[in-house]
Amino acid sequence: MISYINYWINIIKFAFIGGKKFYLWTGFLSVLIGLGFAAYTQQFQNGLIVTNLSDQVSWGAYIANFTFLVGVAAAAVLLVVPTYIYKRDDVKEVVLIGELLAISAIVMCLLFIIVDMGRPDRFMHIIPFIGRLNFPASILAWDVVVLNGYLILNLHIPGYLLYKMYKNQNPSKKYYMPFVIISIFWAVSIHTVTAFLYSGLGGRPYWNSAILAPRFLISAFASGPALMIIIFALINHFTNLKVKQSVSNLLLSILKVTLPINMFLLGSELFKEFYTDSTHALSAHYLFFGINGHAMLAPFIWSSILFSFIAMAIIFIPKLRNNKKILYVACVLTFIGIWIEKGMGLIIPGFIPTPIGDLVEYTPSMIEFLVSVGIWSIGGLIFTLMVKVAIAIQTGELREKKKTA
């Protein structure tokens, strides 16, 4: 027990002590978190009136970011499967980082849900047995269950492995392998359930599509690897852990499959909307072309599509993708492109026009922007601190001192 407490003291100490660049980065994130917190204080006092949400567009930036981040969390499975199922040693070195990324993403998801609630003080109502979770009828209740479950799974697996490593002991398979297997299916479930949140609503034809869940998963498996390639490049640059090139190559080959499929699925959806040309296509019309001059989202969705095509061109032309800097550009474009497509391109047009034909546009207010930036910064900070500890334990820098006789 004492050695366990010591372990926590040691890792926390280690997490917060670092060089100049470390303090600059964490300090920068802390300032953004402070701003986000200040903005949220305003929202808590005055209500969601400080956002630009309305009865017509009742979900906005918060839920859009939430939806996107569920995908980032699910993408960890792309490292978990090669490591534990296909026994790839090179991926094994970074799988913990993938799982820590999932933890950070889920924490951000939960925070985005909390800031979106009109009555965060009543969060107890969604806790099973204490409150009254409407399970299994409500898909939002399912989401509460799967997201928290995924968080616990991902806290346990890397938590257990890192602790054993710290103690210089071999981990026992029976304490983590069953959970690894569960987490693979669970990762798929979190994004499926999140898609069902939208696709289950008959009153919103733009969302009421059977391919929404496959689209969510595929786009997550494109944005996830893109983000991981960048993160691993940063880790290579700033830390002692040297991620093997073969890991990035694996992620790149996943991207080569998922990015085109993502565009194909989007294309199928658009064909259905525009060729059928029923009144239900109004949301898609609004998104891509605007309705009677109201085209706030059109520039964003077209840039998203342009970004995806540029990224695809880069990853399919060997000359371009072999230049690392250009490859990173492709990854950034993929990430931003999918963020736009999932956030602004999917959540907001679902409300425009409304079910009885009202047309109110939406852009986030300053408060929403600051709160969102604050939550992303919290995620970044948590991830930085966790990865710092994990890498130190993995490379042997931070271990329990061997008792010498």
Place this chain on the structure above:
Amino acid sequence: MKNIDNDNSSIPNELKRAQRVEKKTKQVLDTKIERRGFLKMAAAAAAATLPAKEAPAFFDFFKKHYKEMTPAEKKVAIAKLEKKLEKKLGLDINVTNPDPIDNAHFVYGLDLSKCNGSRKCVTACVKENNQGRDPAIQYIKVLEMDIGTMNLEKGDQYYNGIVPKKGKFYMPIQCHQCDNPPCVKSCPVEATWKEKDGIVVIDSEWCIGCRYCMAACPYEARRFNYSEPKIPKKEVNTTQGYLSNRVKPKGVVEKCHFCLHRTREGKLPACQEACPTGARKFGNLNDPKSDVAIIFKKKRIFVLKEELNTSPRFFYYFG
């Protein structure tokens, strides 16, 4: 008959209407942003304190769900709410909670050939049901539609001027109290449910304000209290139903409840009482002598978005 054209570029009123809405929304929101400058926000962060009246009472954390309460516990909850509202509003408040009536099947019929778009029902509803005046919450939306179309997307909610206008008809929409309600299914905490007389209610003491029900509703019937509702003191209706027209706290969803605090006691809903044309008919379908039962038998009726299988209890007919 007019040609019902689905081409979006030819939606005539949409541009003007949408611009108007956008301008209005922008004006309201811009003033709000301006008031909260950066410095003020920083100061708020430093203080990070919340006004005492907003602090949730500790025991509210562990209160019971309405459906789990015994009759005695309901009485306590009602008394508590009464006290809370009296303190907040500085008025003598009478909180009522009539039980659903056995064997009642409440429905609402709307005669489209009579409605003249005066919106008298909207005003009466706002007054009766203590809806916030700024930002304005209204349960009833009246669409001004071109004769020749039933496409809701072509209706205009923001019409002005003298009504009824030539070539137009008027279609009020409020909560349809569906028998297969998507909103009830979606609520993650069972803060909204269907009572046995068919009315879909919301417990404002339980709602967490996630607004999933608003996304789920195909009739756009639900409204959210983006801020603490503001009602001039002398306009507050002091008889307030626990599950209906009580003054709402901020951050919860509300909607039409067929004036259950009135209708369960034999009165008419406020909107029907206010209607100058007799277009509105509320009643118990199980009572063969009721207006609605007779309309059901004699007239051809229809409901909105029947293909969604929501089974509304709010129907339309041509009288």
